[in-house]
Amino acid sequence: MKRILITGAAGFLGSHLCDRFIKEGYYVIGMDNLITGDLKNIQHLFKLENFEFYHHDVTKFVNIPDKLDYILHFASPASPIDYLKIPIQTLKVGSLGTHNLLGLARVKGARILIASTSEVYGDPLVHPQTEDYYGNVNTIGPRGVYDEAKRFQESITMAYHTFHNVDVRIVRIFNTYGPRMRLNDGRVIPAFIGQALRGEDLTVFGDGMQTRSFCYVDDQVEGIYRLLNSDYVYPVNIGNPDEITIKDFAEEIIKLTGTDQKIVYEPLPKDDPLQRQPNITRAKEILGWEPKVGREEGMKITYDYFKSLSNEELLKEEHKDFSGFIH
16 A cells, blocks of 8 residues: 655645545545644544544654655645744745655655645736746745745755655646635635625725636646656646636626625735736646636535535634744
8 A cells, every 4th residue: 555645634735635545545644733724624534544644743853654655745824814924834834844855755765746836926927827937926025935935845846856866746736726725714715705605795805807717626636646646847737727807706706605795895915916827738738637627616516615614614713823833
């Protein structure tokens, strides 16, 4: 049985990856410090013989007994609310955490896949974004802690591949959605759905003409699975190129939820990207991958998930205790 370590295992995407690799017959070792993850996302796995969990911060030394075939490094705050509250921890998990896991991969002879994101492109001057585009990032702006953590992560990963011959993969993840997203984490889809379910007006930042491209989680997981099992070591965009403006998307949410909320406008946050659309030519050619789930189908599943939450969960604010992770 192949053994795989998945960091960020209790998070939205990490928990879905745990499910997929369990389904594929792997022995899955989940790791998470639970700063933004939630054990409820993986509690259904604890009864399984081929799953175990480590409550651990990857910025500290990481050791896994016995053999290890694969590592998926998905530990990182991923929403603006999180990385603006814990900027130092965000930088540390992208740098120290990645360094620790690359070292573990080297010792174990394991293949490691690093989760980068479309944020390496910053506020892009090239559209759609190809893997050959180097990005337009403000290193000292409020989003720089996340953007630069991911860019450094890619650099050190390629350095370990070049100088230590570590077997690496790099996925650049574009906006992904689906069940298990945190309702109040500040990202577009849970923010809009949460507001609609609470009877609030939908908040759009700027004029709403900025664009996003949303990929359903099952498609994202399939792309990551194929990349891990490919022979390609350079970055690959995995996302859905179906682009939509935020204003039009807000109107879709109002229609989906059957509510009569208005759209209200607030100032655009600093360095918020105006366009986001992946060029997935490389994924198509190398992995034979492209998304299968359309936004209408994926959003219905996601909306039904959020509707199933209790009123208490819908109404509560995010009050994560970040005090132990500030420095």
